Amino acid sequence: MKKLGTLFIVTVLLALGACNSSGSKERFLPPSTGGINSLMVVMDTELWRGPVGEKIREEFAAQIVGLPQIEPKFSLTQIPPKVFKGTTTHSRSLLYVEQDSTSLAHIKNDAYSKPQKVAVVTGPTEEVLIKNLDSLADRAIKEFKANEIAEAQKRFERSLSKDKALEEEFGIQLNVPSLYKVGRRENKFVWMDIQIPKGTMNIIAYEMPWDYFNNDSTFVEDIVRMRDSIGKSFIPGPYENTYMITEKAFAPYVFPAEIGGKKAAEVKGVWEIHGYPMAGPFLTYIINDKENNRKMIIEGFTFAPSEAKRDYMFELEAILKTIKFDSDLPKG
Numbered sequence: 001m002k003k004l005g006t007l008f009i010v011t012v013l014l015a016l017g018a019c020n021s022s023g024s025k026e027r028f029l030p031p032s033t034g035g036i037n038s039l040m041v042v043m044d045t046e047l048w049r050g051p052v053g054e055k056i057r058e059e060f061a062a063q064i065v066g067l068p069q070i071e072p073k074f075s076l077t078q079i080p081p082k083v084f085k086g087t088t089t090h091s092r093s094l095l096y097v098e099q100d101s102t103s104l105a106h107i108k109n110d111a112y113s114k115p116q117k118v119a120v121v122t123g124p125t126e127e128v129l130i131k132n133l134d135s136l137a138d139r140a141i142k143e144f145k146a147n148e149i150a151e152a153q154k155r156f157e158r159s160l161s162k163d164k165a166l167e168e169e170f171g172i173q174l175n176v177p178s179l180y181k182v183g184r185r186e187n188k189f190v191w192m193d194i195q196i197p198k199g200t201m202n203i204i205a206y207e208m209p210w211d212y213f214n215n216d217s218t219f220v221e222d223i224v225r226m227r228d229s230i231g232k233s234f235i236p237g238p239y240e241n242t243y244m245i246t247e248k249a250f251a252p253y254v255f256p257a258e259i260g261g262k263k264a265a266e267v268k269g270v271w272e273i274h275g276y277p278m279a280g281p282f283l284t285y286i287i288n289d290k291e292n293n294r295k296m297i298i299e300g301f302t303f304a305p306s307e308a309k310r311d312y313m314f315e316l317e318a319i320l321k322t323i324k325f326d327s328d329l330p331k332g
Contacts, residue, residue, distance in 0.1 A: 032092035033092065033113070035075070038092075038093065060141065068279060092116055092117070094116065097122070100123070107120070117140075117143050117144055160178055163176075165192075175319065180201075198304050198305060199304040201301075204234075206234075224252070245274045264287040280302050280305075283299065
């Protein structure tokens, strides 16, 4: 087992060193493979079944906040080191864990394919492996996710919408796949959606006054008040006097963020229809657009009853994160 771990580490370091020592010659790397939000875990099966594997599942398959049902951050596939060869080495996101005399916890880029993130964790005992996993998990998850966002964006950039509604209404640009269509546009409000097998994926945009959120102690309540007001005015339910609101049972989650080069708040939660049994997840960005003296709001939400929603929401997040402001773009 120790030889396998050392061999893997040496192979990765030699492969990466080849890039640096070849001068202007760039080493050929095949394109990486794998489904969005999938993670290949290379480790001994006995370790996978024990406390080390449990630690990996606890960190990398943890429940995503803001979804109405339990869904993992990544879909994990475990293989033993002896079958880690050929196309299995081309996985876009790799976690290699090996019990070895060397203690390591680091991340390498493009070791076998491109783009690729390889997190390597080794240690002489299970206790050290768990400790190293704990020290690396947050960073690895962040880098894996950023790599997945970039891959999702690359996939839908092949065919983008040419609709100018967002630019004309708000002076913003989003890379929205061409299958999304504008269904409503009025009074500084734009709603785009796409049909999916059992529902819809939606993007909305609107703006609020710069000083709309002027009290940190009521920030979450103000977000709910804002979303409920917009829902009542622009997002009707299936029957009269029904409309979208923020789920009453649980407050949304709020995180600091940066998007489009500006500070923002990221809001995750569940929407529901007032007066009718419909619900689903939403992701909202409240962006500090000081140049235009406003809060720019962009949101994605999904309606897909009885379906997994992680990857739908991930696509919406990837779209929203392409935002650019005309005021920030070079003139001429």
